[in-house]
Amino acid sequence: VWLNITFFLIFLFFAGSFFGYYDITLPSSIANKSSKAEDAGGIIGIFFMALTLVIVSFSCTGPILGSLLGSSLTGSANIPMLLTYALAGFGFSWAIVFGLLALFPQALQSLPKSGGWMNTVKVVLGFIELGLALKFLSKADLVSKTFFLKRELFIAIWILISIGLVLYLFGKIKFPHDDKNAKISMTRKIIGVLGIGFIVYLVQGLFPSERPKLQYLSGILPPINVSYLHKEDDGILGMHPSHDYFEALEIAKKENKPVLIDFTGYGCENCRKMEEFVWSEPDILPILQNEIILASLYVDDKEALPESEQTSIDMGNGQKKKVKTIGDKWSLFQQINFNNNSQPHYVLISPDGKVINTPVSGYMPKEDFKAFLECGISYFKKGK
Known part of the structure; x- marks a missing residue:
């Protein structure tokens, strides 16, 4: 119970960082020391170059890896294999990017510059973190048998989170690092339309039916008997x-x-x-x-x-x-x-x-x- 509640609070903290209200960074002194060690050259120099990159990019990768660790520790998956695949994927993706740039240095000029699109990605991840946080709170609620966060309340909160995401994607709400006069790209509009479809899908779960609904979210939502529509003795x-x-x-x-x-x-x-x-x-x-x-x-x-x-x-x-x-x-x-x-x-x-x-x-x-x-x-x- 306490582990799930802890990760619920951590995910809320991560979401605030993605929204741009604060940054999660490691002390600059660590990055400076690691950067100086790059002068050693050879394999040791390469190691400290990579370490410096990890430290500098921590504000972006930290919440994602933290989410991964939280899911593995409180889930029923095979933890060693999950972490092996996920962390190997992180390392492999970095290796591919820098390996290709080393082979084709001219490609560096054509890479997209960080800016509005990167902030949009972070804000979208922030909304996803909020949804995931609720999953941890639900598990704590179920195991402790308080049954406060019933199925319909969970769905209603997810609907509100999804509405917030759609409004953001269509430019109706802004966050601290957003460009005030940024144009809404076609990609944002498409994702926004998909978000509307997801809201319509979620709304089904608020109404009674003979067969369980929202089956694709089974295991994430509270069980069908933890519900306002069903009595405890049903x-x-x-x-x-x-x-x-x-x-x-x-x-x-x-x-x-x-x-x-x-x-x-x-x-x-x-x-x-x-x-x-x-x-x-x-x-x-x-x-x-x-x-x-x-x-x-x-x-x-x-x-x-x-x-x-x-x-x-x-x-x-x-x-x-x-x-x-x-x-x-x-x-x-x-x-x-x-x-x-x-x-x-x-x-x-x-x-x-x-x-x-x-x-x-x-x-x-x-x-x-x-x-x-x-x-x-x-x-x-x-x-x-």
Whole structure:
């Protein structure tokens, strides 16, 4: 929660810098020392030339790289690979530019000069930073279970941010570093029209419907059940999953149905995509509603367990894991029983606690998820 709130505030700070209200720069003394070290020549001189460039361009690249780090630390992506690709991309792009300029020095004269267009790019990035900041605040809101930032409020704020962006692109509002009499280029007008289209797309999410809307923003927006249009007891797509495996097992015994364990998380983006893209499909939803007992176990639930249930579990190799929260309990339950720690992770269990068929993980096409369900349910009904 606190990490997401911290990045929310940092992204707001980055946005203010992009808008031109202040600059994020490193002390000039660092740049001066690095510049002097360039005289060493050879590889060392090249290194300090590159370092000086990094320091001088920090005000532009800092917010972008900061955004990248924030997304990787609070997201569910593969952090090492994400950072490797992104930072390698930064280095490769710089290398291409300066490599080509070294080979073709005359091209330097034809490069566009910094000025109004560069400031426009920064301001547009500022609006994007505001939108991303809201995503971090939403995650903190969901994990803490305050549910203040509901789906419609999130969409409404994004609409206001998008309106601000469109007005800026058409020259109706200005920021400190904008040219007062600058002409609006065709590129700005085209992006502005696209912005209007995005606003129209977002407006759909403010009205009730039988099927979830704004599916392309699944995982970014709050879940469909965290909404002013749905009561808290409406559940997910009209379903009321149990949040306790053992409770679900007792219900399954009474109704003679298999249990679908849904290892999920409040901050899990692929979980939301599965719910809105796949679960809501007309040939999937009836299966979930009628053929199984759904147990949604949140591995990031920060609510404390009763003291009698708080304990330490020996994980082997002398390592012990403390179980203090509901999320700790179900996360370890998943790791120990299914040797898996990814979400979503789906397991079909018989009422006597046996795994019916091979569990599946991650976001998957509707056909694959349907085959998984039908295979397990058919196998269970045959009494094998």
